[in-house]
Amino acid sequence: MYYSYPSAHQALIVLIFLLIVSCTPTKDEHGAEVMAFVGAKIIDGTGADPIEEGVILVSEGKILEVGTQKEVEIPGRAQLVDVKGKVIMPGIINAHGHVGIADGLKSGYSRENVIRDLEVNARYGVTTVVSLGNDEEPSSEIQSAQEVPTLDRSRLFVAGEVVTGETPGEVKAAIDRNVEMGVDFIKIRVDDNLGTSKKMPEEIYKTVIDYSHDLGYRVASHIFYLGDARALLKAGTDYIAHSVRDRSVDQEFIDLMNETEVYYCPTLMREVSTFVFGTEPGYFNDPFFTREVDSVTIAQLRDPVRMTGIATSPSAKAYRVALDTAMVNLKKLADGGVTIVMGTDSGVAGRFPGYFEHLEMEMMVEAGMTPMQVIVASTGGSAKALKLEGLGSLEAGNWADFMVLDKDPLVDIKNTRRISSVWIAGNKIEGSAAP
Template identity: 50%
Template sequence: MLKRTPIPLIVLAAAAILGACGGADPESSSAAATEAPALAIVGATVIDGSGAEPVPDATVVVRDGRIESVGPAAEIEVPADAEVLDAAGKTLVPGLINAHGHVGATLGLEGGHYSRDNVLRHLGLYASYGVTTVVSLGGDEPAGVEVRDEQDTPSLDRARLYVAGPVVTGDTPGAALEMVNGNAAMGVDFIKIRVDDNLGSTRKMTPDVYGAVIERAHELGLPVAAHLFYLEDAHGLLDADVDFIVHSVRDREVDETLAARLVEADVCYSPTLTREVSTFVYESEPEFFSDPFFLASAEPAVLEVLRAPESMVRYRESASAQRYKEALAQAQENLGALSDAGVTIAMGTDTGPPARFQGYFEHMELGLMAESGMSPMEILVASTGDAARCAGLEGVGTIEPGNWADLILLSADPLEGVENLRAIESVWIAGNEVSSVSARSSRPSS
């Protein structure tokens, strides 16, 4: 999890040398050595990600990558050394958190290309759409752990990453526990399991196996995120003390008992509605293939393959694709019911595998959540503050002093409709402005 950034030893040493040499006041020399110039974002309406009422005409002061102060302009002093960004008439929200994605393996429409460069490329793509933190739940390799370990810095300029390592599998407790121990040794943040038979085509992890996995993971201090499909398995996983359900129940309507159990156990639910969309949407050319917001990052070669008639036929003739199309409707109905019952929802998409487009699909997910009955404020909180809490992340998700300055500046009010989260003026990670899709789409074509 995120930790507070200590003052670098080299800075402390420099301050000590200056103090010993005299000439300058020790206190002022120390302050100059430890304080970087500030950024002050002034005039925006701040929606802080906690569910609190928006704060109009606010000031947010950022220093050393973190939020130093935030509040109404009348209450917050702008430091004399601050670079001032006039954001009057705009809205400032926390960077979005994808509580279920995948990073590093896909190149074009192929998997199996995990590398450091690909991890960084994917994190840059997420960031360009305002997704400033990604919880990667499966397929992670040591290069991803290394990238994660480098992110606790004020110079960060791409999305943050948390990892689960390989998805834990096994037909016996012993085989599965060997994977748990291996993942823990690699330094993962989560353990991910799959309790699903892929519409009856594969063997499902049994309760004795996933029970052993959850028990061992908890001994190691690691939370367990579970992929599922069936209502019965949701109850079984709660019996085993699972920490996070990271797909929708899709086989039938959820019951009141499940909602009550999720609330009582404080177990979050990540619907990943766009996962379902990706299984069938390419049976014809999707509308979003002409959306400039999508095209700003789309690879023409990938679109060409998905537009091919033979590709569309494969999707149309796939029995599983048609079954998942039905499952999407059930998933949306269940999301609405669980949200209304007070279950904590965390935005997640399962993006990262081929044709599940990182960044764009997160915004598609927000629209599907709205169709499911969630309000714009509920969706924003599920994609920021609650997503951070559900994943156990510190220092991100809300605009408050001490947190990293991972921010999106918008030209429209997202509480008037989640589609306004696409109105990105700029994206900031640790107070550093990064290239956004809005910047890409405004560049002249070469």
């Protein structure tokens, strides 16, 4: 019996097949492809010490394993992503933003605006937005399609319409509309806008809180005054969604925040936005800003008449003073052990989503928090406080939402802007690299 040698053509086919097999990413136990991000310093978002020269394994949009190169066994044919010399941190969570309600300086809700805002946020590394108010039906429809491994924009959680009303029946009806829409939170405002409007009365916001809790929903409260924040805590609110800005917080308030386990969102950039355009901000020349903000919008902001109006506005002057109070209070509350979450109130006209979150983190450090505290408040801490399951920290089972940075934000928080790439559900976001 003679042995039949393969022809040159057959041998070539076999060689090509072997090359294809060797280059194909390995699959996990369920047959899905595995990616291995290898060599970066990993900040996991929990406050734990960073992992030096770490590994993150990702499959089907989720994290399989995180650890050192000694701890994590990299599958033989995993798709390797070389991140040596870089830093990986979780995607940023904006715990108080808005989507869909503005296009440049023009206000007006649309589905197209929602999608655009989520795409812009994603390119800035803001991988989750909690939109606290003015959300309409398209937001819920868009949100319902985000639990997939093909996601390529930021995740969204919504509060629907801000609940208002003069009677218990009116506010309950507003809550019912939100519930029907499929919201995640209920939002109220207890503020007189520097004495220019009427606050929601205590008996009404107590009705909102009690009814929302009966239905299984948490309540986020817009406040300005310490007295209102204190009363809302006693009434059972779950979330103080702005800084106390009228006076310094006292120990009683700090203790009450801790006893009730309510979280606090400073939204420092909200105050900045009220006066910053009275002159030309330095960031008008920052490529990290101008890559997402068109020249027409910048020209409108540079309009001398507009700038003079802001510079001479009594409310702008008042909010500038309020910012100083907010900064002092943030430091006191953080030192007092209160849970801080990062939010900006961005997405409103003139409050630029994505970019403002990086400025907010910088301001939180300026207020006295450490870079690690700010990173936790902007990632795992926010996810834990807001009960956003599967998000915020780089841990097995969570969604693979993270940023790869060229520089270490623990050394300088401004390094969160040194973006090499952004990944959401393990998908690389195009256009995310910093200019």
